Amino acid sequence: MKRYPLIAEHGLVGDLQTAALISDEGVVDWFAAPRFDSPGVFSALLDHDRGGYFRLSVDGPDVTVKQLYYPDTAMLVTRFMSPDGVGELMDWMPPDRTGRPTDRHALMRVMRCTRGTVAFTLECRPRFGFGRSPHDLRLDGRTAAFRSAAMAGFLQSNVPLERDGPHDVRGRLELSEGQIAGASFTVDGPEAAPPPLPDVAEVEAALWDAVDFWQRWVRTARYRGRWPDMVHRSAITLKLLTYLPSGAPIAAPTLGLPEQVGGERNWDYRYTWVRDGSLAVRALLDLGFAEEAAAFTDWLTARVTERAAGPSGGRPLQIMYRVDGDPSLPEEVLAEFE
Structure with missing residues (x-):
């Protein structure tokens, strides 16, 4: 994992109230919530050691990566290519349609293997308030609840989760060709309850709903020029x-x-x-x-x-x-x- 990747090595996802930056290694190293101008939850882009991050990566010395967007959307695709197989990570945030400010925002992450076998490594290390607000961790099956005085964060995944020290979690999952796994990180108020655990069908529906939102919006453009x-x-x-x-x-x-x-x-x-x-x-x-x-x-x-x-x-x-x-x-x- 690079300590400070270049800005050019990042993609941007957002829900029209806040946004996250994700490196081409699958690391969320910038995410402020509940608004753009709020304190950071993941801000390793500024301080790798104390800022916090959420990593979903395929490790290995011979892994190459490529990052791109699904056409005419804000859905970010990170592709990991290794001698053993090819894996893809799709990141997005469900776009806001209400126009009402909210404390709840979700970052969705879907992993799939398109060839051979790949092993994804998960690390989730939130640092609320730019690392100045301590938090407690409760791990309950597929849900890790991180609670600070001002905010709660909920990691939900079918990657097996385990504690990594007193405040963080990690996991590892090997996928074979055609297999899919997912993870979501949801922020909300400090007393909020975890969101319901989504199933595969719900995540897939949310993904294509977001694709439809962005492609419909782009189709309203009247530009007919080059590029x-x-x-x-x-x-x-x-x-x-x-x-x-x-x-x-x-x-x-x-x-x-x-x-x-x-x-x-x-x-x-x-x-x-x-x-x-x-x-x-x-x-x-x-x-x-x-x-x-x-x-x-x-x-x-x-x-x-x-x-x-x-x-x-x-x-x-x-x-x-x-x-x-x-x-x-x-x-x-x-x-x-x-």
Whole structure:
């Protein structure tokens, strides 16, 4: 497992309220919940030793990997090729359709063997609140419940699970050609109960439901030019970075990554920058996605109205806001611009 894989060696999945980054080794090394701008649950991208991660990989010195997306979707496929066989890992998050903020978000992971035999290794090491919030672990059959003061996480899998120290779990499962296994990691409030254990049919239905959601959305684009696959992929990425309950896009799903190694620009980009958001939404509008443009226009109109109605009416807009429009940003974020 690489300690710090390049950003280019990651894929992005999300549910339109938050997002996760997954390396080409099958490692979730970035996931903040319940919103884009929430504290990290898995943040090994920033600190490999203390940040936490969720790994599903095929190990071995002769294993090669390839990562791609299922066509016109946000479903990420990581393919492991070894002398003994070929395995695939599909990652996704069920997309939000309600537009209502929620604490519950699920990361779905399905493993399959397409040739020969492959052995998947599972490691789940959540670190709530960027590793500052300790948690308890309860392992009950196919469910591992991780509970901290502010959040609970539930790992459910048909990979046999065992404790790996007091706070983490691991497992290993060998698959033969045609066999399938799955794992899900669900976050929720600290007192929440684990979700019902899904069966294979339910997971498969959820997968194809998500495929249908994204492919239907892409088909509403009016772009008819060259390289449509690349254009659609860019549009999906912009959509993944938009907070559906408010219609506000964020600049990036991560924080603390320097624009230049050794430089000062390692800001938190998980907020809505008025300039960047306007450019992103203009790109979507040019492609025919009018609903997203209307939602952002409503969000921006509300910010202008709030300013005009305030005690010092007429002040200019802030350069950035929280995704729900809250103008109060963390002190460490504001300090970066003073």
